[in-house]
Amino acid sequence: MHGILLFAHGARDAAWAWPFEAIAAHMRTHHVDGPVALAYLELMQPGLPEAVDALVRQGCQAITVVPMFLGAGGHVRRDLPALMERLRTEHPGLQLRSTCAIGESDAVNRALATAALALATESLAGPSTAP
Incomplete structure (x- = not known):
């Protein structure tokens, strides 16, 4: 079985994770070869090691980690390879x-x-919706 593990940074505010949770939920409806999980580098749980352990317990023999970072900075270049x-x-x-x-x-x-x-164009048409 092949698991997919989305790997995000993490934040103190739990609301920060909702887009990642939505992405994982969407992927679960389309990935039929195994589970899709979400893990964090810091500040949130589960961490990458705990998430990998859980996927292995579910029977995954292969796991692909997808770093949910917009750029490949130090976390992707240093931290992730060390964890892997x-x-x-x-x-x-x-x-x-x-x-x-x-x-x-x-x-x-x-x-x-x-x-x-689309957001910039919409903002031209009306009042700002940003906080």
């Missing part, structure tokens, strides 16, 4: 891989550009 190496040691039979940061995807950048343009 530790997890490979703890789960020697597990096929564990990661993708590029989600923001390095052309599809994501096109979607964000379209959404930003």
Whole structure:
């Protein structure tokens, strides 16, 4: 079984996570080969090690980690590889891989550009809805 693990930064405000939870929920309706889970680097639970452990307990023999970061800064270049190496040691039979940061995807950048343009265009038509 193949699990997908979305890996986000985390924040003190629980409301910060709702877009990631919505993405994971949407993916669960389309990924039929295994579970989709969400993990955080810091400030929120579960952390990456706990989420990987849970997916392994569910029967995953392969897990793909998708870093939900707009850019590949230090967390993606340093922290994630160190965590992945530790997890490979703890789960020697597990096929564990990661993708590029989600923001390095052309599809994501096109979607964000379209959404930003729509928001900016809408703002020209009426009062601001920002807090």
